[in-house]
Amino acid sequence: MKIIRHSLVTAITAAVAGVAGITGAAAYNSQQPDQARTPTRSASASVEKAGRHWQHGKPAIANAWEKAWNSEDPKRLAALFTSDARYSDHALGQTFRGRDGVAQWATVTKQFVNNANVQVNSAFADDGQVAISWTFSGHLAGAPKPFSVPAVAILKMRGNKIVTNDDYYNRADVLSQSGLPADTVFN
Template sequence: MKIIRRSVAIVVAAAVAGVAGITGAAADSSQRSGPAQSPARSSSASAEKADRHWRHGKPAIAGAWEKAWNSKDPKRLAALFTGDGRYSDHALGQTFKGRDGVAQWATVTKQFVGNAKVKVNSAFADDGQVAISWTFSGHLAGAPKPFSVPAATILRMRGNKIVTNDDYYNRADVLSQSGLPADTVFN
C-alpha cells in the first residue's frame, strides 16, 4: 500500500505542478509583446497545437473520459480507446485489453460500485501523455457506507485515442470509508 500511496502522491504532485507550470507559462506568454522570433514561433506553434486538445483549462480527453465514466453506456468509455488499448486499475490489480475489455471493465465497475462517479479535479498533457487528478466515489455493493477517495490516472495517447490508462488510488481507503475490513478481497 505504501508504494501505491507514494505513486499516487507523486502523480498528483506532478499534476498540480504541471497545471501550475502551464498556467504560469500561459500568463508569461500573454505578457510578451513585440514581433515573434523563431524560438517564440516554435513555442507558439506548440502552444497552438496543444490548445486544440484543451477545453476549459484541461485536455479535452480528460473531460471526455470523465463524461464517459459517468455515462450509463460502457461503450462510450471504450470508444475513447484504440483497438489495442489497455485499461489497468492498479489498486485492484486488474487489466483489460481492447475496446471490449474496456467496456467490460466499465460494466463490472458500475455493477459493483453503486452510484459510481468520477470527478476530474485537474489534468495536464505533455508529449502524448495526460495526467488526471480525480475523485472516485460511490457505494460498494454490500457495504454499509459510501466512499470518496482521491485518484490519479496516466493516459498514454495515440492521436486523440487512449492507448493505455493506468488508474492509481488507495484500495484500503475505499474499504475503510465503506465500513469494510481492509483485507476484503475483490475477485
C-alpha cells in the same frame, strides 16, 4: 481535511506526472496560479501546447473520459480507446485489453460500485500523454458506507484515442471509508 486532500492529490499528480515525463508548462503554471499562464518564448511547441490546454481548460479527452465513465453505456467509454488498448486499475491489480475489455471493466465497476462517479478535478496534456487528477466516489455493493477518494489517471494517446490508461488510487482508503476491513477481497 479537504485542503489536505487537495494538496495530496496535487502532490500525487505532480509525482506521477514527473515519472511519466510530463513537465514544463504544468510546473510553470502551478507556480503562478493568479497570473496569466503563458509559457516563455523559448519553450518548445509541446510545452506551449500543454500550456494552452492548461490555460483554456481540461484537455478534451479528459472531459470525454469523465462523461463516458458517468454514463450508463460502457461502450461510450470503450469508444475512446484504440482497438489494442490496455486499461489498468493498479489499486485492484486488474488489467483489461481492447475495447471489449474496457467495456467489460466499466460494466464490472458499475456492478460492484453503486452510484459510481468520476469527477475530473484537473488535467493537462503534453507529448501524447494526459495526466488527470480525479475523485472516485460511490457505494461498494454490500458496504455500510459510501466512499470518495482522490485518484490519478495517466493516459497515453495515439491521435485522439487512448492506448493505455493507468489508474492509481488507495484501495485501503476505499475500504476504510466504506466501513470494510482492509483485507477485503473482490472476486
